[in-house]
Amino acid sequence: MLNKTTIVAMLGLLISAGAYADTGKLLLTGGVSSIDGAAGGGLTPWAVIGSNATADQIGATAHFSRAIVNDYSLNTYGVAVGILDRVEVSLARQDFNASPVVGVNGLGFMVSNNQHIRMDILGVKVKVAGDAILDSDTLMPQISVGMEYKHTDAGSFAPVITALGARNSDTDFYVTATKLFLSQGILVNTTLRATRGNQNGLLGFGGALGENNYKFEPEVSVAYLLSRKVVIGAEYRFKPNNLERVGNTLPLPKNGLREEDWKDIFIAYAPTKNVSFTLAYIDLGHIAPVLVNNRKQTGVFLSSQLAF
Known part of the structure; x- marks a missing residue:
C-alpha cells in the first residue's frame, strides 16, 4: 500500500532528479504515464523508460489522470523514476468510483453507497535490448520487461470479490517492444501481458x-507525430474474462459479469520539455453490465504529466 512516507520519498527523488537530469530526450519520445504508472500510452506500457533522462542521468515524472465513462470514473496519480535510461520504478494509486456496485445488495451483500475501490501499483521496468532513438534508422526495436504488483482495497465490496473466487492482490508480468521510425514520425508498440x-x-x-x-493478453499502440510537440494515436488492450462463467452460475442475467477489451484514440501535447497533456476518447467495453443496464462504458480520459 502507498503511504505518506513512500510518497514523500518518491517526490524527493522527483525533485532531486529534476536537478540532476538536463532533459536530453526528444519531446514525447519517453511516452506519457499510463494508468498503471509506467511510461507508455494511457492504457498500456511501452518499452521506453519514463522521464527525460538519458543514459547518464536520473530523471522522474509525476502524473495525474481522470477517466469518466457512462457509469464510472477513475482517478489515477503517481510518480516514476528513470535510472540511466535503463530502469524505471513507478508507484501509482487508482481510485475507482464504483457506485453502481450497490446493485449486488439484492443478492444479500451490504455494499456501501458511493463505494470507491482503490488499487496501489508498484511497477519495475528494465530495458533489455535496443534503443528507440539510437536505433530509429534500423528495424531493431527497444525491448523491455516489466512487472506490476497490484493490491486492491475494495472496502465493503471486498466480500463480493471473495465470493467470486478472486484475490485482492497479484502481479502482472509483461514484455514490450517499441519501434520508433523517427524520420516518418511513427511509433509502434506491442506488449504481451501475463495477467x-x-x-x-x-x-x-x-x-x-x-x-x-x-x-497472456496482447496490447498494441500506434502513434504519429504531427509536430515536435503534438502526437496522435490509438491503443487496443486485450483483456481476460475471468468472471463471466462464475457470474453465469449466479441468479443474474446471462453474461452479467462479462469483461471486454479496452481501446482509445488519443492526442498528446507537450508545450515544454517538462510538461505534457493527453486527451483521449476511451471505450472500455462492458464493466459488470448487469449493474448498469448492459451499457458499454465510453467516455473521455485526461492526463497531465510533469517530467524531468
Whole structure:
C-alpha cells in the first residue's frame, strides 16, 4: 500500500532528479504515464523508460489522470523514476468510483453507497535490448520487461470479490517492444501481458471455476507525430474474462459479469520539455453490465504529466 512516507520519498527523488537530469530526450519520445504508472500510452506500457533522462542521468515524472465513462470514473496519480535510461520504478494509486456496485445488495451483500475501490501499483521496468532513438534508422526495436504488483482495497465490496473466487492482490508480468521510425514520425508498440486481473485488478484477480491461471493478453499502440510537440494515436488492450462463467452460475442475467477489451484514440501535447497533456476518447467495453443496464462504458480520459 502507498503511504505518506513512500510518497514523500518518491517526490524527493522527483525533485532531486529534476536537478540532476538536463532533459536530453526528444519531446514525447519517453511516452506519457499510463494508468498503471509506467511510461507508455494511457492504457498500456511501452518499452521506453519514463522521464527525460538519458543514459547518464536520473530523471522522474509525476502524473495525474481522470477517466469518466457512462457509469464510472477513475482517478489515477503517481510518480516514476528513470535510472540511466535503463530502469524505471513507478508507484501509482487508482481510485475507482464504483457506485453502481450497490446493485449486488439484492443478492444479500451490504455494499456501501458511493463505494470507491482503490488499487496501489508498484511497477519495475528494465530495458533489455535496443534503443528507440539510437536505433530509429534500423528495424531493431527497444525491448523491455516489466512487472506490476497490484493490491486492491475494495472496502465493503471486498466480500463480493471473495465470493467470486478472486484475490485482492497479484502481479502482472509483461514484455514490450517499441519501434520508433523517427524520420516518418511513427511509433509502434506491442506488449504481451501475463495477467489474472479483472478490470485491470479493480475487481480482484482470477476467479472461481478454474479461472486462476495467468492469461497472456496482447496490447498494441500506434502513434504519429504531427509536430515536435503534438502526437496522435490509438491503443487496443486485450483483456481476460475471468468472471463471466462464475457470474453465469449466479441468479443474474446471462453474461452479467462479462469483461471486454479496452481501446482509445488519443492526442498528446507537450508545450515544454517538462510538461505534457493527453486527451483521449476511451471505450472500455462492458464493466459488470448487469449493474448498469448492459451499457458499454465510453467516455473521455485526461492526463497531465510533469517530467524531468
